[in-house]
Amino acid sequence: MNRVMNLKASGTSALLRLVLPLLILNAVLTFGNDWPGIGVVLEPRLSVELLAGAVLLLLWTRWRGAVSLHVLSMLAGLVLSLVLLRYVEVTVPALLGRPVNLYWDGRHGWQVLRMATMDMPVWQLTGSGLLVLAGGALLFVLLRLQIVALSEGFRRCATSRGLVLALIAPVLFWFAQPWVGRDTRSLFAEPVSVAVYRAGTQLRDALAPGRSAALLGPSPVFSGNLNALGGVDVILIFSEAYGAVTFDDAEIAVSLQPSRQLLAQALSDSGRGVVSARVLSPTFGGASWLAHSALLSGIDTRDPGSYEVLLTTDRPTLVSHFAGHGYRTVALMPGLQRPWPEGAYYGFSRYADADAIGYPGPAFGYWRIPDQAALALLHAQELAQPVSGRSPRFVVFPTVSSHAPFRPVPPYVGDWDAVQGVSAYSPEMLDKALAEPVSWSDPLPAYLQSMRYSFEWLSRYMRERAASGSLIIVIGDHQPIAAVSGRGASWEVPVHVFSADAALLARFGRAGFRAGLGEDAALLGSMPDLTRILLSVFNDSSDESSDDRGDYSGGAPSPIQR
Incomplete structure (x- = not known):
């Protein structure tokens, strides 16, 4: 009897020890932009990537035993990459009003960085760079600690079946979105991997003209004259x-x-x-x-x-x-x-x-x-x-x-x-x-x-x-x-x-x-x-009424519409 109770208490304790690392990892994968700035805000959403990864880690620890620290460090590096990509994914649209495009933003990103930092003193630029590197290192250490704790918690937890169901159910619900007919954007953060796939597809199309040629529709007809301009x-x-x-x-x-x-x-x-x-x-x-x-x-x-x-x-x-x-x-x-x-x-x-x-x-x-x-x-x-x-x-x-x-x-x-x-x-x-x-x-x-x-x-x-x-x-x-x-x-x-x-x-x-x-x-x-309108306006082939001139004077602007 006491043994059963001890096992239950141990399982409950292990389960509770999973909560904090899961919450921390979920927070760093679901944050949003603190518009109109470049900071971040925590958002009460779920990360599909974290849930799916947690299921795989749980199954591995239950079937194959403890995961080596080397593998866990690699996982921490992967999560760090996802965190950095998420920051880019939520910050760039907030500042520029459009998603990231790997082909164009990657090509011109260094110029944007140069433009933003050209007036900074060398000491300030160097200090900022070191601060960013130090912050990245600290974040990696934090992520590694949470993943190690998560792996150890999974290994010790005695309720693996129920935990697998609890973790995988939201993932299945996310995949079922097209069929359930419900908007789940308030529940899930957009996976970073989806944004990366979208950007990669854009990059593939940009680098493969054969794939993109079909994107070009017919050109306007440039056969008209420019006589309406009078030279x-x-x-x-x-x-x-x-x-x-x-x-x-x-x-x-x-x-x-x-x-x-x-x-x-x-x-x-x-x-x-x-x-x-x-x-x-x-x-x-x-x-x-x-x-x-x-x-x-x-x-x-x-x-x-x-x-x-x-x-x-x-x-x-x-x-x-x-x-x-x-x-x-x-x-x-x-x-x-x-x-x-x-x-x-x-x-x-x-x-x-x-x-x-x-x-x-x-x-x-x-x-x-x-x-x-x-x-x-x-x-x-x-x-x-x-x-x-x-x-x-x-x-x-x-x-x-x-x-x-x-x-x-x-x-x-x-x-x-x-x-x-x-x-x-x-x-x-x-x-x-x-x-x-x-x-x-x-x-x-x-x-x-x-x-x-x-x-x-x-x-x-x-x-x-x-x-x-x-x-x-x-x-x-x-x-x-x-x-x-x-x-x-x-x-x-x-x-x-x-x-x-x-x-x-x-x-x-x-x-x-x-x-x-x-x-x-x-x-x-x-x-x-507008191109087609200009071509039509510049071409004098149409029969224009010389009396239909209207009043196009600059004058004073009308009151601003509120």
Whole structure:
């Protein structure tokens, strides 16, 4: 009798000793992101991977005896890898608003790290690295202790059958989700292994063009003419991180209202009108090149594998279309600081990266060249001469000064000629900009500052430099990172068309654009849909009514919609 009671007490004690290591291991595999920061919060969910692994460990200890410390250390290393991968999996979407992509994020991850740490002193960078290594070592020791305790507890536990059932039942329920018809996301954390498999599948497709070729749909028809433009310069500006959140978020919209009024007044004073719309970007929070290629080619690049395949083809683009009608095509790419041979796909007449732009001034952080300086150099080199004495230009200009982490923000310089030189920015200007704090957890103040700068140089350019006949299209490449946009934000971006040609703006109006700077802009579809709209608007084959011009003046923006 006493022996039976002792065995039961021993089994109960062993069972209780399993609870703590299981809870600790479950916690490190199910934590979530402490949005909008980069910290973590514990979440009351179950880890399917832990439960399945615990069942296997239990069966092994019951059938084969004690597990060697070497094997248990290897298991601790595996769990540590899962913990680190989970941190990446929950943190990157919280900051960027999109899941991790091994192909693109792996290729450019070192640049993001360099950008985030370039202003850190060496001692601080070294100390942070050592702290991370020490934290990883301590976490490994903690995990190893829990796995050893779990293995020993399983070996001593006398109720193995009931324990196996208790551990495996939730795993079977998780696998049965498609058939039980219940949403179990509140009960289970998404397994890290599933995310790794998904990322691996994306990587496989990106590295195997044969698998991805089917992703490319038909290209738009580029057979039309450009006669509706009348041979004017066309400047396509991809405004970095300019998203629909600047309208949809009341706080951001109110903060940027004076800047939009400045732009509206500049358009009015220069005799231009404006129409606006919205489109869906193929990316969110980063990977701007997917937006550029989607609009220039008219191909859906939401899947990065499609983009990789696209660059290996000879499909037509807006660049080739304009070149075929006598335009000199120019790519002004201040954000590119290394060779980009893939860019040959577009076939620009001139390709100006950060080194070829000719900017002699000081570097404002990682992105070096202020947007105003890049535009001033473009104007002097390509646009200053009247179009009557040269071929018209088609310019593609992705901006950089509003790129995450939105610091440092260059100051606006009133002298557009001086901004092209060495001394346009004083040491005091540079020091002040570099002294502004960078925050990935609270980037909204910096984002607003960078967007005000964008509106200012654009407004001043429209008023003081831009040729009266030029057509200027400004489109956001993607929404800002989720730390600014918020969780669950749309992928919509604004599109603005500036022109003094009322008939041309009327053609945009018939395509769905609305007068003004976008407070009530309509969603016209995806960026490839916009490509087709542009081709249709630029082509003069349709019978247009000369009286249907509408009122597309810039005027003052209407009240912000809350």
